[in-house]
Amino acid sequence: MPVHPTNPESSQGLAARPEHSANSPLSIHAMTVAYHRKPVLWDVDYDAPPNKLIAIVGPNGAGKSTLIKSCLGLVPKASGQVEFWGQSYKQARSRVGYVPQRESVDWDFPVSALDVVCMGRYRKIGWCKPVSKKHKEAGLRCLDQVGMHDFANRQISQLSGGQQQRVFLARALAQEADLYFMDEPFAGVDAATERAIVQVLRKLKEDNKTVIVVHHDLQTVSDYFDEVILLNMRVVAAGEVNEVFTSENLHKTYGGRLTLLAEAAEAVARASSGSN
Amino acid sequence: MSTPNFQFDIGLDLFPLLAATLAAVGCGLLGNFLVLRKLSLMGDAISHSVLPGLVIAFLIASTRSPLVMFLGAAIAGVTTVLLVELVKKYARVEPGAAMGVVFSALFALGVLLIERAAVRHIDLDADCVLHGQLETLVWYGAPKGLGELFHPSNLSEIPRQIYVLLGMVVTAFFFVGLFFKELRIAAFDPALSTTQGFNATLLHYLLMIFVAAATVASFEAVGSILVIAMLICPAATARLMTDRLLTQIVWSVLVALLCGIGGYIAATAVPAMFGKDAVNAAGSMSVVAGGILTIAIIGAPKHGLVTRLSHSKKLVRKISIDDVLAALYRAEEAGQTVTTYSLKQALVGRAVDPAITTAIRDNMVERDQYGLNLTPTGRVSASEIVRKHRLWEHYLVENAGFAPDHVHDTAEQLEHLKTQPPAGPTTDPHGKSIP
Numbered sequence: 001m002p003v004h005p006t007n008p009e010s011s012q013g014l015a016a017r018p019e020h021s022a023n024s025p026l027s028i029h030a031m032t033v034a035y036h037r038k039p040v041l042w043d044v045d046y047d048a049p050p051n052k053l054i055a056i057v058g059p060n061g062a063g064k065s066t067l068i069k070s071c072l073g074l075v076p077k078a079s080g081q082v083e084f085w086g087q088s089y090k091q092a093r094s095r096v097g098y099v100p101q102r103e104s105v106d107w108d109f110p111v112s113a114l115d116v117v118c119m120g121r122y123r124k125i126g127w128c129k130p131v132s133k134k135h136k137e138a139g140l141r142c143l144d145q146v147g148m149h150d151f152a153n154r155q156i157s158q159l160s161g162g163q164q165q166r167v168f169l170a171r172a173l174a175q176e177a178d179l180y181f182m183d184e185p186f187a188g189v190d191a192a193t194e195r196a197i198v199q200v201l202r203k204l205k206e207d208n209k210t211v212i213v214v215h216h217d218l219q220t221v222s223d224y225f226d227e228v229i230l231l232n233m234r235v236v237a238a239g240e241v242n243e244v245f246t247s248e249n250l251h252k253t254y255g256g257r258l259t260l261l262a263e264a265a266e267a268v269a270r271a272s273s274g275s276n
Numbered sequence: 277m278s279t280p281n282f283q284f285d286i287g288l289d290l291f292p293l294l295a296a297t298l299a300a301v302g303c304g305l306l307g308n309f310l311v312l313r314k315l316s317l318m319g320d321a322i323s324h325s326v327l328p329g330l331v332i333a334f335l336i337a338s339t340r341s342p343l344v345m346f347l348g349a350a351i352a353g354v355t356t357v358l359l360v361e362l363v364k365k366y367a368r369v370e371p372g373a374a375m376g377v378v379f380s381a382l383f384a385l386g387v388l389l390i391e392r393a394a395v396r397h398i399d400l401d402a403d404c405v406l407h408g409q410l411e412t413l414v415w416y417g418a419p420k421g422l423g424e425l426f427h428p429s430n431l432s433e434i435p436r437q438i439y440v441l442l443g444m445v446v447t448a449f450f451f452v453g454l455f456f457k458e459l460r461i462a463a464f465d466p467a468l469s470t471t472q473g474f475n476a477t478l479l480h481y482l483l484m485i486f487v488a489a490a491t492v493a494s495f496e497a498v499g500s501i502l503v504i505a506m507l508i509c510p511a512a513t514a515r516l517m518t519d520r521l522l523t524q525i526v527w528s529v530l531v532a533l534l535c536g537i538g539g540y541i542a543a544t545a546v547p548a549m550f551g552k553d554a555v556n557a558a559g560s561m562s563v564v565a566g567g568i569l570t571i572a573i574i575g576a577p578k579h580g581l582v583t584r585l586s587h588s589k590k591l592v593r594k595i596s597i598d599d600v601l602a603a604l605y606r607a608e609e610a611g612q613t614v615t616t617y618s619l620k621q622a623l624v625g626r627a628v629d630p631a632i633t634t635a636i637r638d639n640m641v642e643r644d645q646y647g648l649n650l651t652p653t654g655r656v657s658a659s660e661i662v663r664k665h666r667l668w669e670h671y672l673v674e675n676a677g678f679a680p681d682h683v684h685d686t687a688e689q690l691e692h693l694k695t696q697p698p699a700g701p702t703t704d705p706h707g708k709s710i711p
Contacts, residue, residue, distance in 0.1 A: 128458070175472075
């Protein structure tokens with residue numbers, strides 16, 4: 001889909017909003033999401049700056065995955081709106097990539113690593129057309145970028161957890177999107193995969209993409225990300241890592257959980273002493 | 277395929293065989309996606325709950341025309357899927373329970389409706405739903421020879437069910453062929469599918485409509501038992517034979533063909549050989565399908581029980597040999613003599629005798645008058661195992677925080693893995709040199 005430069009005034013509901021919404025790859029306005037009438041996300045407002053690596057952190061059940069899913073229309077919103085470059089998700093769909101949690105799919109499924117990566121290109125291929133050689137080659141290049149070229153024809157259950165995660169990442173690359181959502185890509189991966197993911201994130205940033213990552217490891221937030229969203233049902237704080245990733249904000253986000261707080265304090269100390 | 281008492285009769289046998297095989301192939305093809313989505317029971321559910329749909333459609337339209345029956349079944353199929361989702365969500369039960377509740381309730385409703393209809397002298401029979409009426413598919417104007425098979429005057433006598441089934445199979449192939457890519461992504465990763473604009477829920481309902489249509493088309497001829505068997509068995513068999521979806525689909529169609537033809541022969545020709553009457557062909561096909569699945573479970577090349585057992589047996593044997601070699605190596609280091617007896621005492625729980633026999637046969641170990649010794653080849657393998665063991669011990673103490681006196685057992689397991697421990701250290705935590 002071609003990119004239409006959108007005039008902020010022309011799109012609905014933007015007039016009274018902060019200045020850069022139309023340039024912002026993602027702007028969430030007053031979004032509330034509920035499961036069984038219990039709110040999971042409450043009145044979330046957020047404008048993502050372009051070309052940044054953004055972490056979403058927060059305790060279990062804070063609504064991190066739900067935030068991503070409701071932006072992508074996978075979970076219905078109770079109220080509020082989400083815009084991508086000032087457009088609706090339907091209009092911007094082909095510019096938005098998604099890496100779901102690894103556990104969300106059945107890895108015994110009879111497909112090869114390359115088959116999975118090519119799924120990232122289905123929108124480009126379109127309805128009812130087979131996956132052509134051109135798209136398979138593009139898929140192979142993406143596998144190459146995550147160091148998985150040699151595993152292209154493996155059935156996916158024969159890959160290790162880290163390798164599976166890299167296949168998912170390659171699939172996201174194959175989408176050639178401008179904004180990516182990644183749900184816990186670092187969860188339970190080996191050191192080699194973690195390095196590969198970080199490399200890919202930096203490469204994406206170099207290519208002017210924006211990446212929003214649900215992240216669970218507070219220790220690495222300041223090493224890997226530019227921006228952070230501290231989430232616990234509502235946005236506690238959001239902005240540049242060295243401004244908002246403070247022990248006070250972490251305290252607000254994580255409440256009184258001692259072990260986590262100790263970890264957080266350590267992370268903040270690390271961030272302030274030797275960030276990059 | 278003539279036998280002493282059985283003669284294939286075009287008029288009597290061709291259409292039942294054709295109908296059953298077509299039903300098997302159509303259901304077998306669609307079943308792939310049910311099995312992959314772990315929704316096999318949904319086939320069961322739909323094939324039962326189309327009954328009230330059929331009866332209601334019949335009561336409203338007073339005709340058994342295929343279009344009316346199809347509409348009734350399709351609506352019932354989609355209603356089933358919706359109801360299952362609702363029960364799952366609001367009764368908070370597992371999917372299997374939700375399907376069980378919905379289809380048993382709907383099937384019972386169908387039976388009640390049939391009873392009411394029977395009061396009004398309308399001919400519908402719940403038994404036919406289970407077993408079908410294959411034997412009624414007689415070709416009255418059957419040609420005498422195969423040469424006249426396609427003579428126009430004969431074609432007009434072909435029963436309606438054959439056309440309906442043929443239409444169903446062609447449409448099902450067309451559907452799967454056209455939407456192969458979409459069905460695959462929606463089954464594997466519904467979230468990604470939906471975000472890319474291939475609405476997984478929509479595709480799911482589309483698939484369910486096809487399952488309902490295949491069910492109702494097959495129903496009248498072969499009954500719901502065969503429908504359920506064919507929705508599950510060919511696909512499950514095919515899944516064991518391959519790790520690629522396209523190959524799996526080809527396999528499932530072949531298995532369905534085999535079930536159809538093999539089941540019919542088993543129902544007609546085999547009893548005839550023993551001078552008995554033919555049995556219900558649909559039932560026999562379901563039994564054949566179950567038999568084929570059993571064979572695949574046991575003997576499939578990669579996922580079969582035999583292969584898996586022999587793999588694990590091989591592994592156990594290899595571990596025993598590795599342990600024998602390592603024990604001999606350590607004894608050599610310490611300057612001790614090893615006998616079969618002392619090995620057995622050191623390696624409790626291992627099959628020491630067969631391991632020694634194999635090691636001697638493979639020229640790894642030799643026996644002299646004092647005991648067992650490593651050959652030069654054996655020593656190379658043994659040093660590799662001991663090296664791995666000691667490197668793992670080093671790693672566990674240095675990197676994983678184990679106490680030095682607690683690492684032996686863990687290293688004993690790790691040494692048999694293919695994964696290599698990080699190289700570098702020259703002595704293990706107990707001060708022994710790493711070969």
